[in-house]
Amino acid sequence: MSAIVDRLESKEEVELAKSAQRCIISALDHSRAVSIAIVEDGIETLDGAPILKLPPKVLRMFADLLGSMAQGKAVSVIPKELDITTQEAAMFLNVSRPYLVRLLESGKIPYHMVGTHRRVTFEDVVKYKETRRQKAHDAMQELADQAQELEMGY
Structure with a gap:
């Protein structure tokens, strides 16, 4: 399993990626939690679905991916054991x-x-x-x- 994401095309996508990266890094810098929940303005559920909870390592990976994409780089996620x-x-x-x-x-x-x-x-x-x-x-x-x-x- 591998996933390749091409470069972001529009300025809006680049800005959104930069903003999301800053948000994730800020959450990681201010927390020592075992998991971090991604919520919308404190809402406990979204349309009855559970909140997305992720370990900090996964969020760090997302932040790195978003940073690379915001710099105009294509990214690829490949399992180490492949x-x-x-x-x-x-x-x-x-x-x-x-x-x-x-x-x-x-x-x-x-x-x-x-x-x-x-x-x-x-x-x-x-x-x-x-x-x-x-x-x-x-x-x-x-x-x-x-x-x-x-x-x-x-």
């Missing part, structure tokens, strides 16, 4: 499938077999991408530090 093909993983990492297979076989990304096909969990691919991003950031920081020490002017 098994994906090597081609899908390669596309996500922006590498070739043969290169990804080498990463799998070298043990840098865990995988399992489904029949004769390799599968990886989306979570493992995201972890690898984050690790790679962090290493690149650290290397750039080290170069910047060396440039400062050598007074290279940037």
